[in-house]
Amino acid sequence: MAPLDFPIIAEAHDAMHVQHKYWSRKPINVVRAHIEASTAPGDIVLDPFCGSGTTVSQGLILGRKVMASDLNHVATYITRNTITRIDVGELLVVFARIKEAIARKIQDLYKTRCPTCLSIDTTETVCVHWKVHHPFKIWYSCSSCSGKKGKKGSRKRENLHKLPDSEDLVLLDKINAMAIPCWYPSVEIPPGIVFNQARRDVSRFDELFTKRNLIALSLLRNQIDLLPEVTSEERAVKEQFLFTFTSMVHLCSKMTPIRPSRPYSSFWATNSYWLPRHFMESNVWEKFESAVLGPQGLIAARRDANKKIPVTTRIVPSFEALASTPAPCTCIIQHDAARLDELVPPDSIDYIFTDPPYAGSIPYLELSTLWSIWLDKGARVGELFDKEILVDPGRGKDIACYCSMLATFFARAFSVLKPGKYLTFTYHNLDIRIRKAILGAVMQAGFELRSIIYQAPPRASPAHTLRPFNSAVGDYIVNLVKPPRLKAEGKEAIAVAKQDEGVTDVEVEIVNLLGNILLDRGEPATFTQILNYLDVQLFSRPWYFQAHVDPLSILKKHVGTCFVHVAESIGSKKGTKWWLEPAFKEKLLKNRGQQEVIPVSRKIERYLHEHENELVSLPQVDIARAVLKVFNGILLPDAKFLEKAIKQLKSKIK
Ligand SMILES: C[S@@+](CC[C@H](N)C(=O)[O-])C[C@H]1O[C@@H](n2cnc3c(N)ncnc32)[C@H](O)[C@@H]1O
Ligand SMILES: [Zn+2]
Numbered sequence: 055m056a057p058l059d060f061p062i063i064a065e066a067h068d069a070m071h072v073q074h075k076y077w078s079r080k081p082i083n084v085v086r087a088h089i090e091a092s093t094a095p096g097d098i099v100l101d102p103f104c105g106s107g108t109t110v111s112q113g114l115i116l117g118r119k120v121m122a123s124d125l126n127h128v129a130t131y132i133t134r135n136t137i138t139r140i141d142v143g144e145l146l147v148v149f150a151r152i153k154e155a156i157a158r159k160i161q162d163l164y165k166t167r168c169p170t171c172l173s174i175d176t177t178e179t180v181c182v183h184w185k186v187h188h189p190f191k192i193w194y195s196c197s198s199c200s201g202k203k204g205k206k207g208s209r210k211r212e213n214l215h216k217l218p219d220s221e222d223l224v225l226l227d228k229i230n231a232m233a234i235p236c237w238y239p240s241v242e243i244p245p246g247i248v249f250n251q252a253r254r255d256v257s258r259f260d261e262l263f264t265k266r267n268l269i270a271l272s273l274l275r276n277q278i279d280l281l282p283e284v285t286s287e288e289r290a291v292k293e294q295f296l297f298t299f300t301s302m303v304h305l306c307s308k309m310t311p312i313r314p315s316r317p318y319s320s321f322w323a324t325n326s327y328w329l330p331r332h333f334m335e336s337n338v339w340e341k342f343e344s345a346v347l348g349p350q351g352l353i354a355a356r357r358d359a360n361k362k363i364p365v366t367t368r369i370v371p372s373f374e375a376l377a378s379t380p381a382p383c384t385c386i387i388q389h390d391a392a393r394l395d396e397l398v399p400p401d402s403i404d405y406i407f408t409d410p411p412y413a414g415s416i417p418y419l420e421l422s423t424l425w426s427i428w429l430d431k432g433a434r435v436g437e438l439f440d441k442e443i444l445v446d447p448g449r450g451k452d453i454a455c456y457c458s459m460l461a462t463f464f465a466r467a468f469s470v471l472k473p474g475k476y477l478t479f480t481y482h483n484l485d486i487r488i489r490k491a492i493l494g495a496v497m498q499a500g501f502e503l504r505s506i507i508y509q510a511p512p513r514a515s516p517a518h519t520l521r522p523f524n525s526a527v528g529d530y531i532v533n534l535v536k537p538p539r540l541k542a543e544g545k546e547a548i549a550v551a552k553q554d555e556g557v558t559d560v561e562v563e564i565v566n567l568l569g570n571i572l573l574d575r576g577e578p579a580t581f582t583q584i585l586n587y588l589d590v591q592l593f594s595r596p597w598y599f600q601a602h603v604d605p606l607s608i609l610k611k612h613v614g615t616c617f618v619h620v621a622e623s624i625g626s627k628k629g630t631k632w633w634l635e636p637a638f639k640e641k642l643l644k645n646r647g648q649q650e651v652i653p654v655s656r657k658i659e660r661y662l663h664e665h666e667n668e669l670v671s672l673p674q675v676d677i678a679r680a681v682l683k684v685f686n687g688i689l690l691p692d693a694k695f696l697e698k699a700i701k702q703l704k705s706k707i708k
Pocket of ligand 1: 109123392409419444
């Protein structure tokens with residue numbers, strides 16, 4: 055067993071994983087490939103930042119035991135419900151009951167008259183556009199006059215819009231005078247990094263919704279509360295409907311700006327609590343129904359889970375139970391990763407695959423409060439915020455604090471992992487100081503670096519998997535090993551190496567390194583491409599952790615003497631690549647005793663030519679996969695180039 059040392063083509067999420075929103079969900083096939091490479095069936099895989107549970111679903115599919123935890127109880131709730139196998143027929147029966155009990159009552163809140171046929175009974179409000187306190191456009195569909203022939207002659211209703219008429223305004227006045235019938239989140243929004251955005255305009259969570267949607271949501275939430283929960287089957291069904299409720303509740307808030315391209319489909323636009331002046335008020339019943347029956351809804355997700363999650367899967371309450379239960383099984387638990395040692399014993403884990411929080415970009419606990427406020431009826435707001443690994447100045451957490459929290463986690467992770475086993479983690483923070491601090495902490499914990507690979511995000515075709523100039527997309531995947539020998543020896547070895555190397559001029563060293571990286575590539579490279587490879591080079595040099603280095607400013611500083619800019623456009627995108635200044639290139643070549651520069655594109659063409667017979671009949675994706683296996687790191691090809699080269703190869707069959 056060895057960790058996967060090359061990128062693979064990331065695929066889009068399946069039905070199971072699109073049902074409920076969460077942030078930075080990993081591509082499932084990438085997660086699966088890593089677990090498969092680093093473990094054997096029956097092994098114990100740990101993910102202490104499990105988020106929405108991609109490690110759990112994929113580990114179970116591969117017949118592993120998965121220990122999963124997250125500080126955020128909404129994350130463990132999403133994970134648990136994502137992998138749930140359940141009788142879809144039963145869900146449909148219960149949905150029909152909910153509909154019978156409450157749909158009419160909710161729909162009556164959104165009654166509107168079709169301006170064409172003047173019917174009120176055949177018309178449904180899809181959503182209303184508001185400017186602050188005033189509705190200005192109503193999107194509706196009318197089954198008696200605006201049906202259009204869809205595919206196969208089915209009458210698919212068309213969404214039309216109208217101005218609010220006097221009847222609509224009277225209805226809204228009536229709603230404003232109504233009392234909210236059941237529980238709703240009239241809870242103060244506490245101070246917080248993203249909470250503060252909302253606090254500029256409102257003070258309680260209920261104010262993030264229109265009065266009408268608050269009434270509708272409170273009725274719906276209450277109806278789910280009324281579902282029976284005597285047997286475990288009933289409890290499972292109830293939980294699935296609660297899960298469906300939280301999967302759509304944010305789409306019914308006022309934090310949904312109007313998109314000109316999709317004016318009747320709402321989305322939570324930013325990772326924040328931002329109340330746009332122009333917002334959408336979506337029909338709560340419509341949203342719920344589509345969260346049950348729609349392509350990204352409950353039924354599709356459970357069908358997917360029933361198909362993929364092994365029927366023999368057991369969910370157990372503790373690590374001890376996990377260890378003694380046959381695979382596949384999982385334990386999903388709310389826990390602080392900094393206290394991993396209290397969750398699992400030392401030297402007990404076969405593999406850790408995890409995706410820790412990136413410094414500051416996503417405050418998971420605050421954001422998840424929009425769901426947990428409805429889930430727990432306000433009972434847990436603010437819980438554990440102080441333990442969240444995050445850059446959050448308001449809570450006294452600066453970058454150094456974030457790094458030290460992560461360092462504590464890596465030290466714990468080191469101790470729970472079996473010697474000789476691997477830890478894989480991902481990050482996408484390109485801030486060099488943070489990257490260095492994290493990798494420094496990893497070394498300090500005693501890990502050895504195996505590889506760092508750049509993993510592009512999923513796109514429709516393999517060509518799009520490698521975006522040309524963009525740097526923030528995709529993830530870096532770091533493979534580490536806990537050496538079989540003692541931690542103390544590791545530290546000593548590092549200290550000796552530092553003395554031996556006696557590096558004095560870090561800048562010269564880096565310039566040479568950058569030069570050699572470009573020479574390896576043999577052709578101009580984007581900064582991202584350089585960085586992909588530079589990391590691995592630098593992190594194997596112990597002096598690097600003491601030095602203050604910023605590769606981009608070093609590149610810039612030596613433009614004209616060592617490096618040159620090459621303006622380039624890939625497809626419609628314009629950008630800059632870096633290449634070697636001719637005299638510097640000659641010097642580097644001479645040092646290496648190398649005659650000529652061979653561009654990576656030529657190497658790839660040669661590779662495709664030499665492997666033509668075995669590759670030509672494969673699907674494009676598989677050819678791309680084979681190429682990436684060999685050409686990664688600084689040899690990572692451009693998307694367009696790869697697409698063209700593969701097309702050329704394919705054209706030979708015709
Ligand atoms: C990048 S996300 C993981 C996303 C996951 N890979 C997925 O596919 O959904 C990082 C997670 O770390 C969690 N987290 C933050 N601080 C934590 C801590 N001290 N202990 C455990 N989890 C923590 C957050 O709640 C968040 O779910
Ligand atoms: Zn009509």
